[in-house]
Amino acid sequence: MKRAREEKLQKAQEAAAKSAVIGEDLDLEKFIHEVPARPYVKDLSTLTAAEKKQLLASGVDPAGIERTGSFLQMDHSVVHYDVQQEGLEIMSTAEAREKYDWVEDYYWRAVAVDTDKYTARAELHQEHGYFIRALPGVKTAFPLQACLFTAQEGLAQEVHNIIIAEEGSELHIITGCVASHEVKSGLHIGISEFYVKKGAKLSFTMIHNWAEEFAVRPRSATIVEEEGVFLSNYICLRPVKSLQMYPTTYLTGPKAIARYNTIMVATPGSLLDVGSRVFLRAPETKAELIARTITTGGDAINRGHIVGEVPEVKGHLECHGLILAPKGLIYAVPELEGRVAGVDLSHEAAVGKIAQEEIEYLMARGLKESEATAAIVRGFLNVDIMGLPKELKAELDKVIAASEKEVF
Amino acid sequence: MLKVENLWVNLGDKEVLKGINLEIKPGEVHILFGPNGSGKTSLLMTLMGFSGYQVTKGTIIFKGKDITKLGIDERARLGLGMSFQRPPTIKGLKTRQMVALCSPTKEVPLVELAARLKFQDFLERDLNAGFSGGELKRSELLQLLAQNPDLVLLDEPESGVDLESIVLIGDVINELLEREPSRNKEKSFRERRSKRAKAGLLITHTGYILNYIDADIGHVLFDGVLSCHGNPRETLKCIQKMGYEECLRCVV
Known part of the structure; x- marks a missing residue:
């Protein structure tokens, strides 16, 4: 295990200056990297009213009503985590990496550590992130909630999340990534690796709530085994300066399913470059990628890519964009890639204004x-x-x- | 209620209405006959104020107010309402939400009204999405019941409707126009009829709706000109027997 980790560190060091394929190249040194630790918060209801409001606006309920468990990280400190149901685990990924030897196997398996400088940075400077796991056959009564909160102006927050839905389990997660209302700028690098085992179901709903000068670089990937279902929902309605992500799912087992739903609004001054990509690697796998994009004056790039690698697979991509301001960009890039005969891939894209008739x-x-x-x-x-x-x-x-x- | 004086309208480069004069008094229901393309829908769209219908001459007076240049929503809030022949689909907007939005007071007995139109199962569907001909008409009438306008413009309420639904649609239109005969402890039907204030202007291509709605006056619109005014049934009979060709004689 130690050796495996050293190899990853080595690769990360080599990729530390590697630019990403897409998106503005950020200078990581412009951000603050050290921040004082924050004390543990036993009861989330003791947070300030302003903090609670930001959490609520991101789908995270400080009172924990109708939630099976909660995780809250502020800046570089995990300030709270609890879980109310047997068979579910929630903790810091750093803690999980110490606690279980096998967690190392899940580190950088779905996402390559040397993808770009952001993944490298996360390995070299990672401060926590959440580890969530549903044991085999366990089904969450209510969703788990996790929140990654930035309170320090100008901070770079690098987190690594690992989510595992073991065989036959059903896990619902709602995540809010939030900047405090006092924060204007900062950087969020979020690595998320999802593992959906045989027959398991994982729904992951992520709400982004940043600030006008914020840069965001999530790097996520999912591996879905036989008959597993992965449902990813992404919502970003508030301003953000530069956001680029292109989460990928590998459907590796027969009859696995992936769905990505994206709802985003590019406000003036925002650049959102969001895609989703699915590799159909086993027979009878299915993918559906649906995006609704609005610009009120900012730039929105919506990418989608479905790759059919074996016969008997099905994929559909749909992107609808509305331009609500005289200036504003919606750039839809749907890509379909069939590598063998017998794939069934389709797409539908439309960009325009609201019909006067309506x-x-x-x-x-x-x-x-x-x-x-x-x-x-x-x-x-x-x-x-x-x-x-x-x-x-x-x-x-x-x-x-x-x-x-x-x-x- | 409504007074249209010497109304000339262009749709694009085309002159679609040529000097329309029309008066509808409170409590009256008028029927507009005419062949396809004669300008019937254009007249309704102009009265409602839709963009593209450019009034080049003439005035529209509604409730004593000149509304010729008023916005669509202002006309609607004054008490003008319209049922569309081919309403657009609004994706993601539930029929239930739309009906609630139609009510000026924002309070409407939604379930009750929907039951009246046998439309309960459609409340959670996207507005007009995949609705059949008859379903579209019922959706339109449901919205109008919530809106409760004083002058109702109905564009071919019977087109694409099956025989079973047309009775229901006729009943609801009569209700909108306060023409539904019903027992009422307080006032006799005659008394209520004399106080009737709601008015209507209906377009019909086939005249079939006359079997279900009693109209007071019939008009024939031919090539943008209102050519004939009279008893609606008599007018219809004439058209059925001799065709719109006969109307041509009066237009020229």
Whole structure:
């Protein structure tokens, strides 16, 4: 194990200056790397009102109501974690790496440590992140929640998350990545590796809530085994200066399924470069990638890539974009790659403005133009597409309603 | 209620309405006959204020107010309502949410109204998404019941509707127009009829809806010109027997 880790460190060192394939190349030295440790918070309800508000806006409930467990990291300190159900584990990844020898096998298996300078940085400077695991056959009654919070202005937060849904388990996670309302700039590097074992189901809903000058570089990948299901939902409605991510899923076992749903808004001054990619590597695997993108003046790049490597696989990619401001960019890049005969891949993309006919139709019922537009936009950002449990959907409706007032 | 005076309208480069004069008094229901492309829908769209329908001459007076230049929503809030022949689909907006938005008071007995139109199962569906002809009409009427306008413009309420639904649709239109005969302890039907204030303007291509709705006055629109005014059934009979060719004689 020690040797395996040394090899990873070695590779990370070699990739420490390697630029990413996509996205603005960030100078990591511009950020703060040291920050005082924060004390453990026994009860999340003792957080400040402002902190609680930020958490709630990201789907994380400080009261823990209808949550099976919680994890909260502030800057470089894990300040809280608890779990209420047998058969579920939640702790810092650093702690898990110490506790279990085998965790090393899951480190950098889905994501290559030398992908770019950000993955390298995470290995060389990682401070925690969460380890969440559902034991075989265990099903979460309510979702687990995890929050990665930046409170220090200008800080680089590097986390590594490992999520394992063991055979036959069912795990629902909601994650909020948040900057304190006092913070304007910073960097978040988040490595997430998901392992969905045979027959397991994992739903992962991530809400991003950054600040005007924030840079964000998540690096995520998922390995799904036979008959496993991975559902990833991503929501980003608030400003962020530069965000680039391209999470990837490898469907390695027959009948495995992956779904990515993305809802994002590029506000003026924001650049969002978000994609999702699925490799269909086993027969009868299926992938569905759906994105709803809005610009109110910022730039949004939406990528999608489905690779069919064996016959009898199916994939669909869908990207709809709305341009709501005179200036603003939506760049949709759907890619389909069939490497053998017998793959069934399709895509659908549309970018435009709201149809005048639709606005006038609602106005004929007495709605003002602004009200009509808001109703249509709300429909466009409908989270029904995510196939979430009712409670979680209600939660997201609230998040969107709260952001709407600020964004539109 | 409504007074249209010498209304000329262009749609793009095309002159679609040529000097329309029309008056609808409170409590009256008017029927508009006319062949395809004669300008019937254009008249309704112009009355409602849709973009693209450019008034080049004339005025539209509604409730004593000149609304010729008013926005669509302002007209709607004044009490003008319209049922569309081909309403657009609004993805993600639930029919339930839309009906609630239609009500000026934002309080509407939603479930009750939906039951009235046998439309409960559609409340959670995206507005007009994949609705059949009859379902679209019921969706439109449900929204109008919530909106409760004083003058209802109905664009071919019977098109694409099966025989079973047309009775229901006729009933609901009568209800919208306060023409539903029903027992009422407080007032006799005659008394209620004399106080009736709601008015309607219906487009029909086939005239079939006349079997379900009693209209007061019929008009024929031919090539952008209102050519004939009279008893709706008599007018319909004439059209059925001699075709719109006969109308041409009066237009020229």
